[in-house]
Amino acid sequence: MLHIDFSWSYDGYGQTATTTWREHKVDMLLQFLLTHPHERVNRPDFGTPLSRMCFEGNSSELSEVIQFVAKAGLQRWLGDVINIIELNAVPDESTLRVDLKYQLQGDEEIHEETAHIPFGGGVF
Numbered sequence: 048m049l050h051i052d053f054s055w056s057y058d059g060y061g062q063t064a065t066t067t068w069r070e071h072k073v074d075m076l077l078q079f080l081l082t083h084p085h086e087r088v089n090r091p092d093f094g095t096p097l098s099r100m101c102f103e104g105n106s107s108e109l110s111e112v113i114q115f116v117a118k119a120g121l122q123r124w125l126g127d128v129i130n131i132i133e134l135n136a137v138p139d140e141s142t143l144r145v146d147l148k149y150q151l152q153g154d155e156e157i158h159e160e161t162a163h164i165p166f167g168g169g170v171f
Contacts, residue, residue: 053078072128072151073158079124080117080162095120097145097162110136110143117145128152 052064053074066074082094095117113136121131133148145162 110138
């Protein structure tokens with residue numbers, strides 16, 4: 048099966064770049080986390096508000112909301128391809144660190160990703 052690479056690019060032959068099934072699952076995870084709710088017309092509840100959180104104040108309440116929203120969305124939209132083991136949102140001084148530990152379906156290896164969300168007008 049052919050899987051288009053994210054982000055879209057050309058390969059060495061001038062054709063649309065493709066990727067493996069395992070890397071495609073990780074690409075789907077990134078696309079979900081980087082998509083704003085209501086950004087997709089036919090799927091208004093797809094995505095997370097993570098990149099909009101950079102304009103909110105840094106607090107433990109905000110980190111709990113992010114944990115709940117992101118984990119619920121990941122389980123709903125990608126639960127058939129990704130098993131969420133742990134998702135933590137930890138406030139630091141000027142950033143919110145989102146740590147994700149997950150396992151791809153059909154893969155025994157546990158993967159970890161970390162995202163840093165700056166507060167006070169920064170970018171995700």
